[in-house]
Amino acid sequence: MTIAHEEPDVTGVLSWFPLELPPAQRVIGLFVAKWTIGALRPLVQLGVPDLLADGPRGAADLARETGTDTDALHRVLRATAAAGLLREDDDGRYALTAAAQGLRAGVEGSVREMFLFASDPMMWRPYEDLLHSVRTGEPAFDRVFGETFFDHLRGHPQRAALFDRAMTQNHYPGTDRIFAQFDFSRFPRIADVGGGRGQFLAELLARHPQCSGAVCDQPQVVAEAAEEFARRGVADRATAVATDFFEGLPSGFDAYFIKHTLHNWNDRDAVRILTRVREAIGDASHARLLIVDMLLTGPGEWDLGKLTDVEMMAALGGRERDRADWNRVAGHAGFAPANDPAPGGLALLEYRPL
Ligand SMILES: C[S@@+](CC[C@H](N)C(=O)[O-])C[C@H]1O[C@@H](n2cnc3c(N)ncnc32)[C@H](O)[C@@H]1O
Numbered sequence: 001m002t003i004a005h006e007e008p009d010v011t012g013v014l015s016w017f018p019l020e021l022p023p024a025q026r027v028i029g030l031f032v033a034k035w036t037i038g039a040l041r042p043l044v045q046l047g048v049p050d051l052l053a054d055g056p057r058g059a060a061d062l063a064r065e066t067g068t069d070t071d072a073l074h075r076v077l078r079a080t081a082a083a084g085l086l087r088e089d090d091d092g093r094y095a096l097t098a099a100a101q102g103l104r105a106g107v108e109g110s111v112r113e114m115f116l117f118a119s120d121p122m123m124w125r126p127y128e129d130l131l132h133s134v135r136t137g138e139p140a141f142d143r144v145f146g147e148t149f150f151d152h153l154r155g156h157p158q159r160a161a162l163f164d165r166a167m168t169q170n171h172y173p174g175t176d177r178i179f180a181q182f183d184f185s186r187f188p189r190i191a192d193v194g195g196g197r198g199q200f201l202a203e204l205l206a207r208h209p210q211c212s213g214a215v216c217d218q219p220q221v222v223a224e225a226a227e228e229f230a231r232r233g234v235a236d237r238a239t240a241v242a243t244d245f246f247e248g249l250p251s252g253f254d255a256y257f258i259k260h261t262l263h264n265w266n267d268r269d270a271v272r273i274l275t276r277v278r279e280a281i282g283d284a285s286h287a288r289l290l291i292v293d294m295l296l297t298g299p300g301e302w303d304l305g306k307l308t309d310v311e312m313m314a315a316l317g318g319r320e321r322d323r324a325d326w327n328r329v330a331g332h333a334g335f336a337p338a339n340d341p342a343p344g345g346l347a348l349l350e351y352r353p354l
Contacts, residue, residue: 011319012302032083039079040103041119046113048077049103052086056093081165105157110169117166122159126314139317149316150266154220164221168199168228170260172242174346175200175217178292184208185290187255191216193245193277194261198225202232203256212237222289245273249280259292261311263308264318266331274333281353286352289335295347304345 010023017029042243044047046066051057058075072079074092081088087095091139102111111295126133126140129263145152146246153160184190184204192201198215215225219242241250246269249256256277274289281287293350294305302321305320312318321329326349327337335351 015054015340018243020036026148030139033137033283035051035079036085036121039083040078041083041116043080044103044115047105049100049112050105052096052100053104056087056089057097058091058093062094076119090288109258111171112169113165114169117162120155120159120162123315125309126188130314132309133313139313139315141315143172143316157220160220164197166294167196167260170196170199172260172346175292176346178346179203179207182290185210187211187253188310189213189253190255190257191241191253191280193249193256193273195257195259197240198228199242201238201257202228202234202261205237206232206233214239214250214253216241216243216245218242218244227345245276246278251280251282251284253287254284255288255290257290257292261293262329263293263312263316263320265318266319267316270329271332274330274335276352278334285353286351288338291326291330291349291351292346293348293349294320294345295326295341295343296320297343298322302342305345 010026013033014026014029017026019026019029019032019034021028032334036181042173046068048062048066049060052063054073059077060070061075063070064066064071077086077094078088080086081094087097089095101107102109103115105109105112122145125144129140129144132138132143139148141149147155170207183210187213189209190201190204192198192204192213192215195201195215199216201213201215206211214257215222215238217225217240222240222242225238226235227242229238229240243249258273258277262273265273275287281289294303294308296305296309297303309320312320317326323343328336330351332347336354338352339347339348339350341347341349
């Protein structure tokens with residue numbers, strides 16, 4: 001995708017920032033992203049979007065309530081308004097824009113936890129040493145923190161809770177389209193492999209009352225699933241299976257759904273996980289593997305997945321994949337393609353057992 005701009009050779013994210021710079025200096029505009037995220041983060045940490053839920057308020061009033069410095073708060077509010085995330089009226093009061101509504105806690109469609117996770121130092125610091133990844137192919141995270149991402153989470157419960165909460169909001173562009181378009185009702189029993197707290201299984205079961213299912217994830221993660229199932233009214237059709245997906249997965253399901261999880265792993269580990277799925281399927285030739293992840297486009301095309309691919313490299317040593325990559329990884333585990341979704345964005349790839 002080329003984003004329209006008056007200068008034909010300023011395309012992609014470079015054209016997003018309204019800076020008056022000649023094309024050869026437009027790269028400076030990229031820092032607008034850092035400055036905007038930086039100003040917004042303390043506001044979200046303080047719960048300012050929630051404090052504005054009932055209407056506009058001024059900096060002094062908000063500073064009193066949040067116990068912050070009025071001038072400093074005013075400046076981050078002003079910057080955030082300049083960036084288009086808040087609206088500043090002539091009296092210096094601030095109101096939520098539609099985008100900032102999504103930063104309130106506990107509202108339908110909120111992405112607050114995802115914002116706090118993605119802007120957390122834990123997710124910035126690997127970029128400090130991305131050159132290490134580029135030189136070696138190894139995740140920078142491991143060098144910065146001295147351990148792998150998931151080992152780090154196991155030793156830091158508060159960070160793990162932040163990650164798990166963020167994943168309950170993992171409604172990447174495309175997730176709703178997949179829920180709406182793919183016929184999950186073909187599968188009476190669905191296993192969600194690496195399904196976190198069961199948020200997407202609960203969504204599936206709520207949409208398809210004839211289906212039942214199980215979320216399969218690490219013990220400390222699925223411990224929270226019962227609450228999610230009860231909240232969505234699907235507790236009678238949903239179970240939680242505590243497992244290490246490198247060790248084994250339960251058999252007896254008609255579909256093994258695995259969303260936003262294989263991109264966390266390199267090809268060797270992705271094949272190991274899918275081999276456990278293939279073993280769980282056994283002789284059940286009707287059963288299907290359903291992968292939901294980015295499906296990369298060809299050379300030169302705008303593709304969010306080509307950017308998140310670098311995040312996967314930095315933090316986890318994982319990767320986003322194109323169709324040939326997916327077919328190779330799934331093929332090594334004993335699966336053949338059964339559908340042909342369009343590349344670009346999130347896709348559901350269906351595989352049948354060989
Ligand atoms: C990026 S999250 C995706 C969660 C969810 N499927 C979604 O779409 O939001 C990856 C999931 O893999 C799980 N995971 C990581 N290592 C695991 C392991 N060895 N065994 C089982 N689950 C694991 C994590 O706990 C996490 O819930």
